[in-house]
Amino acid sequence: MGKRVAVTGVGMTRQRSARPDVTGQELINEAVRMALADAGMTRKDIDAVVIGNMDHFEGVNYVDTWSVDGSGALMKPIMKLTTGGTTGSTIAMAAYYHVASGLFDRVLAIGWEKNSESDTTGAIITAFDPFWDRPIFAGAVAGLALEATAYMHATGATEEDAAYVAVRERKHALNNPYAHLHLNMTIEDVMNSPYLSWPVKMGDMCPRTDGACALVFASEDVADDFPIKPAWVLGVADRHLWAYTSDPYLDFKTGEAWFPAMQKSARDVYDRVGITDPLEQFDVAELYLPYSFAGLRYMESLGFCGKGEAPALTRAGTFDMGGKCPVNPSGGVMSSNAIGATAIIRVAEAAWQIQGRAEDRQVPDVKLALATGFGGCFWSDILVLGKEKPEKARG
Amino acid sequence: MEDWRKDQEVLVMEGRIKVPYRWFAGEVGTRYLESLRDKGVFLGTRCPGCEKVYHIPRRHCPECFEECSQWVELGSSGTLESYTIVRRQHPQLSPLPVPYGYGIIRLEGADTGFLHLLGEFDDKELKVGDSVEAVFSDKREGNILDVKFFRPVKGVE
Ligand SMILES: [Zn+2]
Numbered sequence: 001m002g003k004r005v006a007v008t009g010v011g012m013t014r015q016r017s018a019r020p021d022v023t024g025q026e027l028i029n030e031a032v033r034m035a036l037a038d039a040g041m042t043r044k045d046i047d048a049v050v051i052g053n054m055d056h057f058e059g060v061n062y063v064d065t066w067s068v069d070g071s072g073a074l075m076k077p078i079m080k081l082t083t084g085g086t087t088g089s090t091i092a093m094a095a096y097y098h099v100a101s102g103l104f105d106r107v108l109a110i111g112w113e114k115n116s117e118s119d120t121t122g123a124i125i126t127a128f129d130p131f132w133d134r135p136i137f138a139g140a141v142a143g144l145a146l147e148a149t150a151y152m153h154a155t156g157a158t159e160e161d162a163a164y165v166a167v168r169e170r171k172h173a174l175n176n177p178y179a180h181l182h183l184n185m186t187i188e189d190v191m192n193s194p195y196l197s198w199p200v201k202m203g204d205m206c207p208r209t210d211g212a213c214a215l216v217f218a219s220e221d222v223a224d225d226f227p228i229k230p231a232w233v234l235g236v237a238d239r240h241l242w243a244y245t246s247d248p249y250l251d252f253k254t255g256e257a258w259f260p261a262m263q264k265s266a267r268d269v270y271d272r273v274g275i276t277d278p279l280e281q282f283d284v285a286e287l288y289l290p291y292s293f294a295g296l297r298y299m300e301s302l303g304f305c306g307k308g309e310a311p312a313l314t315r316a317g318t319f320d321m322g323g324k325c326p327v328n329p330s331g332g333v334m335s336s337n338a339i340g341a342t343a344i345i346r347v348a349e350a351a352w353q354i355q356g357r358a359e360d361r362q363v364p365d366v367k368l369a370l371a372t373g374f375g376g377c378f379w380s381d382i383l384v385l386g387k388e389k390p391e392k393a394r395g
Numbered sequence: 396m397e398d399w400r401k402d403q404e405v406l407v408m409e410g411r412i413k414v415p416y417r418w419f420a421g422e423v424g425t426r427y428l429e430s431l432r433d434k435g436v437f438l439g440t441r442c443p444g445c446e447k448v449y450h451i452p453r454r455h456c457p458e459c460f461e462e463c464s465q466w467v468e469l470g471s472s473g474t475l476e477s478y479t480i481v482r483r484q485h486p487q488l489s490p491l492p493v494p495y496g497y498g499i500i501r502l503e504g505a506d507t508g509f510l511h512l513l514g515e516f517d518d519k520e521l522k523v524g525d526s527v528e529a530v531f532s533d534k535r536e537g538n539i540l541d542v543k544f545f546r547p548v549k550g551v552e
Binding site: 020021059121122125130131132133135136137138139141142145146147148149150153194195196197198199200241243244245246247 | 399400405407410412416418420424451453457476477478479480481482483485487488489490497498499507508509510511512518522523524538539540
C-alpha cells in the first residue's frame with residue numbers, strides 16, 4: 001500500500017455567473033495563490049500539478065500548457081484530466097494517487113471553468129455518441145429528466161419531494177459567501193418555476209458558473225509541517241458504466257432502476273474505510289447534486305437510507321444544517337456550478353469542515369466527511385475524508 | 396466587487412469553432428442502419444457469454460468482453476422505460492420544435508433500452524411502461540432518424 005495523504009491547503013474563488021475581469025488562466029491563478037498561501041508554500045514547493053476542466057466550455061484545448069502562467073506549473077510535471085462533471089473529483093483523486101505512490105510529496109490539484117464563455121448545452125452535447133445519442137438528445141437537463149422520471153416511477157416520489165431538496169440547497173448557500181446563487185426560495189417558488197424538461201423545472205436545476213478551486217495534497221512524510229491541520233483522505237473510488245444515454249438508468253444485472261455506478265463505488269470505498277452505516281457515521285456530506293431529484297436518488301444509492309426512503313428523511317430535515325447528517329452546507333451544485341471546479345469544491349468544503357474552517361456553514365465537530373463527484377455521463381467518484389490520521393493507507 | 400467596468404469596456408473576442416467530422420459507423424453500425432433503412436427491421440446482437448441481446452447492437456459485451464457475433468431480429472415496438480417532455484428550445488440542438496418528448500425504449504426481444512423521440516402522444520396519459528411503436532420516416536437515409544419517432548400503441552393498456 002501507498003503513502004497516507006492529506007489535504008493541507010485550500011484555495012477557492014468566489015463563484016460568480018461571469019468573471020469578465022479575468023481570463024481563464026488568471027482565474028486559475030486566484031485559486032492557486034490562495035491555496036499556496038493557505039499551505040504556507042511558494043510555487044517552488046510544488047512537486048507536480050494536476051489540472052482539469054471541460055475543453056469545449058472555453059474552446060481551448062491543452063489547458064495544461066495554456067494555463068502554466070496562472071497554475072504555477074511552469075517547467076513542472078503536469079497532467080490534465082477531463083471526465084465531465086466528475087472532472088474536479090477525478091483531479092483530486094489523481095493528485096491523491098500521485099502522492100500515495102510515494103513519487104511526489106506536494107501535489108497541486110486545480111479544477112476550474114468559465115461557463116460564461118460558451119453555450120453550455122452546445123458544449124455538453126459533444127460528450128455524447130454522434131450516431132445514437134446526438135440526433136435525439138439535447139443536453140444535460142433532459143438527460144437528468146429521464147433519471148427523474150424513472151426514479152418517480154420506481155418509488156412514487158413526487159416533484160414536491162424534489163423541491164424540498166432544491167430549497168434546502170439554496171437555504172444552505174445563504175451561509176456561504178463563495179456560493180454563486182443566494183436565493184431564499186420556497187417550495188412554491190420551485191413548484192411554480194417553468195418546466196425545462198418535464199419533470200425538471202428551472203428551480204430544480206444548477207446554474208452556470210465561473211470559478212476555480214485548488215487543493216494541496218501532501219504525503220504523510222510532510223503533512224504535519226503545514227500551518228493548517230491536515231484533512232486526511234481515507235479512501236477514494238470511482239465507477240463508470242456509460243456508453244449510450246440509455247445505459248445508466250437501469251442496473252443491467254438486476255433490472256433495478258437505480259444508480260449502479262454510485263452504489264458500487266460507494267460500497268467499494270466504504271468497505272475499505274469501515275463505513276457500515278453512512279447516516280450514523282458521516283458527520284457531513286458534500287455531494288455533487290446537479291439537480292433536485294439527485295438529492296433523493298443519490299442518498300439512496302449512497303446507502304444513507306433504503307430505496308424510496310429519501311423523500312421522507314429530506315422532508316424531516318435529516319440532511320439540513322442541524323440535522324443528523326447535513327448535506328451540502330455550502331449550498332452545493334444547485335447554488336454554484338463551475339463544472340470543472342464543482343467536484344473538487346466538494347472535496348475542498350469537506351476538508352474545511354474537517355479542519356473546522358467552514359465559518360458560518362461549519363457543522364460542529366466533524367470527524368468524517370463524504371465528498372462525491374457526478375459525471376454528466378452518470379459516473380461516480382467517491383472520496384472519504386477524516387480528521388484522524390489513518391493507521392495505514394487504504395487506497 | 397470590482398467596479399473596473401465603470402471606466403473600461405468589457406472587451407470580448409467572438410468566436411465559433413465549426414469543425415467538420417465524418418464519423419464511420421463501422422461494420423456493425425452499418426449493418427444495423429442498412430437493415431433499418433432498406434427493410435425497416437431493427438437488429439440486435441447477442442452476447443455468447445451472458446446471452447444478453449443488445450440494441451443498439453454492440454460488437455462486444457462490456458461485461459463478458461465476448462464478441463457479440465450473433466444477429467437477432469427485433470420487433471418494431473417495445474416498452475417505454477423512461478421519458479421526458481422538453482419544454483425549452485435550443486436554437487441549434489433541439490431535433491423538433493418544443494414541446495417534444497423522448498425516452499428510453501426497450502424493443503421486443505432486446506435486453507437493453509435505447510434513446511429515441513416520442514410523437515403523437517397525449518402528455519397527460521403517457522407513462523413509464525407504456526407500449527410504443529416505431530413510425531418510420533418517409534425518406535430513409537441510413538441514420539437513426541430513419542425512425543421518425545415512437546408513439547403509443549393504440550388500444551393497448
Ligand atoms: Zn455478455
